[in-house]
Amino acid sequence: ETEDLDYFYPTAVLETGYDILFFWVARMIMLGIENTGQVPFRTVFLHGLIRDATGAKMSKTRGNTLDPLELIEQFGTDALRFALTTGTAPGNDLRFGENRLEAARNFANKVWNASRFVISGLDGESGLDGWHDLPSVEHREDRWIVSRLDRVTVEVNESLRNFELGDAQQKLYDFFWNDYCDWYIEMAKLRLRSGGGPSPLPTLAHVLERTLRLLHPFMPFITEEIWQNLRSKLPQEGDDSESIMVAEYPTADSPRADAQAEEEIGLVMQAIRAVRNTRAQLRIPAGQRLEAQIEANGMQGPIEEEAEVIRALSRVEPLHIVAGGSSSNDLPKGVTLVVNPLIVHLPLEGVVDLSAEQERLRSELEDCLKNLDRVEKLVSNPNFREKAKPEVVETEEARLQDLKERQQHLNEILEQLAG
Template identity: 50%
Template sequence: IIPSRFTKVYLNWMENIRDWCISRQLWWGHRIPVWHCEECSQITVNADQPERCTHCGSSKIYQESDVLDTWFSSALWPHSTLGWPDDTEDLRHFYPTTVMETGYDILFFWVARMIMMGLENTGDIPFRWVYLHGLIRDEQGEKMSKIRGNVINPVEAIEEYGADALRFAITTGSAPGNDVQVSSQKLEAGRNFANKLWNASRFVIRSLPPGLEDTALPPVLPVEDRWILSRLDQLIAKVNHLLEDFQFGEAEREIYDFLWHEFCDWYIELAKIRLRRHSDKLEPSPLPVLVQTLEISLRLLHPFMPFITEEIWQRLVSHLPQDESRPDSVTIAAYPTARGVTDTQAEEEMESVIEIIHSIRNARAQSRIEPARWIEAQICTKNKPAIESHRQSIETLARVQPLAIVDPRKGRGNREGALVLVLRNVEVILPMAVDLDAERHRLEKEKEALQAKIARLETRLSDSTFLSKAPPLIIEREQRKLLDSQVRLGKIKERLTQLC
């Protein structure tokens, strides 16, 4: 049973089982196979309608008017729908099934009784796994009811936000057996994500030339292409692992984070710069990588948001070269599987570039510099050739010009009165008027945050349980985080000393 904490609840019910009143006074249901005798007042139980009372032989008998409890009838569902009691091909093929999905509130009413009936009638349990989802509640965690007036009508929500947005709101980030709080803000977030995906897809499709003949990846790719493909491969591996572990909400959140924060926010913006300068064809076009990343992402997301992914997928493949092996629908397309290839060098380089752009944007916002205004910047890095190769991207996305990229071993530049951003592997110098007290305060806060982070990482890396159970890649990643944080802390302390 998933989550496993409900196994104890299930066993407690089964080990302390009580009598069950199976009759209900309803107009609809399976009639109870019991006949009453008007002569002797005895009852006759029979699968087929008897002609006489089995006790006194009287023909004055009538069937019980009550019907079976709904849960009694439902308990027969796994095998009765497959032709039982006959030995049918469907019963042999589909019974027992693999996974049963339902709410935790009917674990005993339905799940336990299906198991009881299955064992009694077929000799086997009806399913191997039981996945229990939580209940949908309002944004305060209260049960929805008409009396409270806090019910979200799904039909109205679909009309206003879309079916996929509703699915997104009630599934993203959810955990097995935990209740889900739904609000208009979550529905809006689902709609915003759908719009983001739609607009990104429209950009990719509109960028494709008519009569496109080939979308194969070139043998040599720029760093940003290698980065997004590496991140995509890691996403595929992570999502497949989470799905196998029944962590559906977490899998959807991972896809959301990748599409919004890596593919849309960064890769597409970098691709736009390359597309504008691609007329001379001195570098590979980003289109093959855009197409591949989008198409695979649509297949990853399809189980969670089926309508918009199907629509976009159909539009995308209609612009691609004909492929007889391509299925007619994304629904029946193969789910992505990871290649198991991580491009560490590309990821580290792009992380540094993104951090540079992000830090400059934050500094501009804190200093209330108009978005359209260009400012001067200087980057000090020991990896000058790598950062130099991203000059145009940094200039365009951070709005910095002139931009100087220097090796600190050959001079650290003029820092007097400048804002110095201390990053992991680089320093960014923005020569603009700075409040020194405010700068000291900012650096002190950053120092405290880094010290806390280092303490957490050191504790984790000294934990024998973590070291014995965590995969080597995770341990290596945490060690790298610790080293980067220590280096960055040293630079901040050095900068604070300069300001004293």
């Protein structure tokens, strides 16, 4: 009976591989009960095996092992940790190759660069009081990102309670890369340049600081470095922890949900994506401005207020916003995009050679149909489904779905150009 034994025994969770359940875990339980009368843990969390990129078990005789020290030197410690623990379910084996490490390193770079932008913007700025709790959030874009942050915080905490570590990391990855970096920071840049309305800096700092704390268990080194630099630029608010390691993990006990802001900004994002996709499909250079007309159909207020975001992020100029049903019937030939309830018209005469573009799209559609026919026959073949590995069947089914969507998209564009 020692103080250490009393403190450390029994524990709560054992994390181990499924391959040693009987050889190790069962014996730990039997010995624990025999020597102390108590089980040593109540929960066993099983991780899968790390396999090579082809799914084979790693071994020195096969020569397919990876040296973690070399990987750390090449990709970084946080990237290695993130690559090993994301994108996998508990107990499932992990196919591990350089593509996963490169993706994790790219994410670490994204976190670093986005944080550098925010921290550099805080230098010498006033009006940052209240950044920690954001007692008053007025701007639609700020309300949207705060609502999304609290939603993700709830989801991440729920995933961690259920030991779904990969799921928690994927949610954080998607939120930080897509919502925060690709959308909110780009929107904030426009507001910072214009100088109008409430500054986005307190919200930028608030969301970044909380996201760093959410990410810290998975990427401890980069988050600590950024967190220390960020806190040094901000007024002293919240807890005064010396390290992110001992700072409180974020929760959202009273989520600041804003369904209206999420709906309105979501609509703006869909409209921008639709225009971007059309530009890519028709190979219109990124630097070339397009004229656009949006039928707002009851959303005129939010669309007009976010018009500068639409102009800048979809590269349209001029942008006409009209009430539903008021557009003229003699618009030049072009493409009509339906982003319910919005209708976006893109006149294309003089922008692209419509005849040549139709010919190119017909050729693409022909290739698409050939591939679709081939993959459909493969997927519907009982011998293939019986003999192929499950992941191969899944890949081909996903390819079939992509080809069907591609066919529908090409048909829609050809119909519009013909009209």
